Amino acid sequence: MNKTELISALAEKAEITKVDAGKAFNALMEVTKEQLKKGEKISLIGFGSFYVQKREARKGKNPRTGKAIKIPAKEVLKFKASKKF
DSSP: OOOHHHHHHHHHTTTTTHHHHHHHHHHHHHHHHHHTTHHHHHTTTEHHHHHHHHOOOOOOOTTOOEEEEOOOOEEOOOOOOOOOO
């Protein structure tokens, strides 16, 4: 399912127009991005939680050459599904 199909399904389920469903969906995505960039956790009971986790710098190997490389520290987005989901 792509974004357009999801918006259509939301519009049908909520009995609203596709335009309104699209606005609501885009607003949800913007708020989600803003909060995650701030380091906030988003918990949706019955669905799951989105959060940002820091990964420390570490050593790795180039799979082609086998040469040791340094993997820099970074932040990654995580999702943990709820038990009900």
